[in-house]
Amino acid sequence: MQAYATSDDFVAAFGQDEAVRLTATYDAPDQVDVTTLAGALDRATIRVDAITSFRYPAGFKIVPRLLTGITCDLARYELATSGGRVLTEEVDKRREEADKLLRMLADGRVKLGLDIDDQQVDWGHGVQQLPADTTLRDALEDY
Secondary structure (H helix, E strand, O other), rough: OOOOOOOHHHHHOHHHHHHHHHOOOOOOOOOOOOHHHHHHHHHHHHEEEEEEEEEOOOOOOOHHHHHHHHHHHHHHHHOOOOOOOOOOOHHHHHHHHHHHHHHHHHHHEEEOOOOOOOEEEEOOOEEEEEOOHHHHHHHHOOO
């Protein structure tokens, strides 16, 4: 299984304090529990794989930044909803957006920031949203 995000990616996205808050144990309350964090990232990767593997069965030579962000958001949600922690609106909203992006990716409405040779392309945040079908809107324009 190809990892889409690492513990370092998670800390870079949310900060050391958030990583500690979500993973610290009773025995080490001021440290990131790397085993817990790695497990959440692995489960998030499996979820992303389940959705992307149909469209991208060969996987990726380099991990698209979009998938790294989605994986971190899904892992953060899992961590925030375990162990009696309080789920914040921000964490829940980011998980909803990650799920929405995954569905759009699976439907082909969003493309990853990769060219035909699987090389990273700079499209801002690594997403290219395809134009919506405007046939009905155009037909009803004068209605």
